[in-house]
Amino acid sequence: METCDSIDLNNGELIKLRLALAQAEAELERFKQPPLVVCEVKKIIDNKAIVKLANNSTFLVNILPELEGQIRERDHVLAEQRSLSIVRKLDNNIKNFAPESFRISKKPDIKWSEIGGLWSEIQELKEVVELPLKKPGLFKKIGIQPPKGVLLYGPPGCGKTLLAKALAKSTKATFIELVGSELVQKFIGEGSKLVKEVFEMARENAPSIIFIDEIDTIASHRIESGTSAEREVQRTFMQLLAEVDGFKSLDGVKIIGATNRFDILDQALIRPGRLDRLVEIGPPGPKARTEIFKIHTNGMNLKKVNSKRLVELMTGFSGADIRLVCTEAGYFAIRDKRTEVNHGDFLQAVAKVKVCEEDSTEHLKMFG
Ligand SMILES: Nc1ncnc2c1ncn2[C@@H]1O[C@H](COP(=O)(O)OP(=O)(O)OP(=O)(O)O)[C@@H](O)[C@H]1O
Numbered sequence: 001m002e003t004c005d006s007i008d009l010n011n012g013e014l015i016k017l018r019l020a021l022a023q024a025e026a027e028l029e030r031f032k033q034p035p036l037v038v039c040e041v042k043k044i045i046d047n048k049a050i051v052k053l054a055n056n057s058t059f060l061v062n063i064l065p066e067l068e069g070q071i072r073e074r075d076h077v078l079a080e081q082r083s084l085s086i087v088r089k090l091d092n093n094i095k096n097f098a099p100e101s102f103r104i105s106k107k108p109d110i111k112w113s114e115i116g117g118l119w120s121e122i123q124e125l126k127e128v129v130e131l132p133l134k135k136p137g138l139f140k141k142i143g144i145q146p147p148k149g150v151l152l153y154g155p156p157g158c159g160k161t162l163l164a165k166a167l168a169k170s171t172k173a174t175f176i177e178l179v180g181s182e183l184v185q186k187f188i189g190e191g192s193k194l195v196k197e198v199f200e201m202a203r204e205n206a207p208s209i210i211f212i213d214e215i216d217t218i219a220s221h222r223i224e225s226g227t228s229a230e231r232e233v234q235r236t237f238m239q240l241l242a243e244v245d246g247f248k249s250l251d252g253v254k255i256i257g258a259t260n261r262f263d264i265l266d267q268a269l270i271r272p273g274r275l276d277r278l279v280e281i282g283p284p285g286p287k288a289r290t291e292i293f294k295i296h297t298n299g300m301n302l303k304k305v306n307s308k309r310l311v312e313l314m315t316g317f318s319g320a321d322i323r324l325v326c327t328e329a330g331y332f333a334i335r336d337k338r339t340e341v342n343h344g345d346f347l348q349a350v351a352k353v354k355v356c357e358e359d360s361t362e363h364l365k366m367f368g
């Protein structure tokens with residue numbers, strides 16, 4: 001009888017627990033209901049993730065406990081709309097999510113004046129990319145071969161993509177943007193074909209700039225060729241090298257690669273005659289931070305803001321962090337029902353962004 005009683009008791013508990021579980025599962029299902037936001041994981045910090053949305057904004061979000069340990073950097077995930085909590089990982093076969101195989105645009109809308117700091121880097125890119133596209137005759141006359149491409153490398157959020165877009169605008173070149181991780185994840189089996197098509201298109205629409213973001217995902221020396229997916233990545237990379245080798249430096253096509261993982265890059269990519277001009281895009285110094293802060297506060301309604309002090313406090317921040325501080329400061333003012341953003345708002349915003357920043361310093365250290 002004793003066992004019976006205890007079974008009854010356990011049953012009672014079990015029913016309660018099952019009810020709670022059913023409720024939790026129903027709640028979970030509700031969170032999984034569409035529309036969910038597609039985003040890309042940039043970094044994992046403990047059981048949280050920094051994700052990037054299609055509009056380029058980044059957030060620190062929670063990962064659903066059941067997904068803990070399963071989410072990696074560069075994964076594409078679905079996030080709940082309001083909290084942006086990650087509720088589902090997208091499997092690799094997400095071809096259907098690709099709205100188009102690559103982005104092509106005539107006019108990215110970034111002006112040089114929207115970039116703070118990076119003075120010598122801009123100068124170098126103008127000489128290496130802009131001038132040969134604008135005045136190929138000059139190089140022919142002098143008899144020198146400008147580089148076919150450049151590699152921008154450095155920590156996240158410091159202006160690599162921004163620079164590529166500004167270059168495309170200033171040269172009025174056709175701008176074709178490829179993202180390495182998308183080549184690998186979305187176009188399974190088609191990566192090398194796509195690379196071929198992109199170069200064809202670039203030649204037809206010259207002058208063109210082919211911008212390959214996250215180039216390390218297809219050009220990493222760590223990729224082994226064990227699985228068929230890895231072999232496909234290798235094929236894509238080989239095709240890229242063949243295409244780069246196959247055109248002349250004054251054909252009106254320039255390649256810009258960008259990576260924040262210079263350490264894992266296959267040296268074949270940066271051999272002479274390929275992307276052999278390396279340009280480091282490092283974190284901004286004090287003068288550059290001042291400029292970036294000015295750019296991002298330009299349209300803001302500020303009141304008694306000591307920008308000199310704020311720039312000091314933002315030591316170690318990337319351009320993207322500085323932009324985030326400005327947005328956050330604006331939100332602090334909104335929460336306080338003000339339309340003017342004051343120094344206190346910025347101080348709170350700096351503190352908030354710093355928490356994220358400190359978690360990322362490990363990453364920055366890799367670049368000295
Ligand atoms: N030097 C800068 N001047 C002005 N704004 C900047 C600068 N650097 C970064 N930003 C801001 O941060 C955003 C992100 O920068 P960007 O996309 O160029 O970084 P990235 O170096 O390409 O990073 P990732 O390695 O993550 O791709 C920009 O859209 C811009 O708003």
Ligand SMILES: [Mg+2]
Pocket residue numbers: 160161162213258
């Ligand atoms: Mg970028």
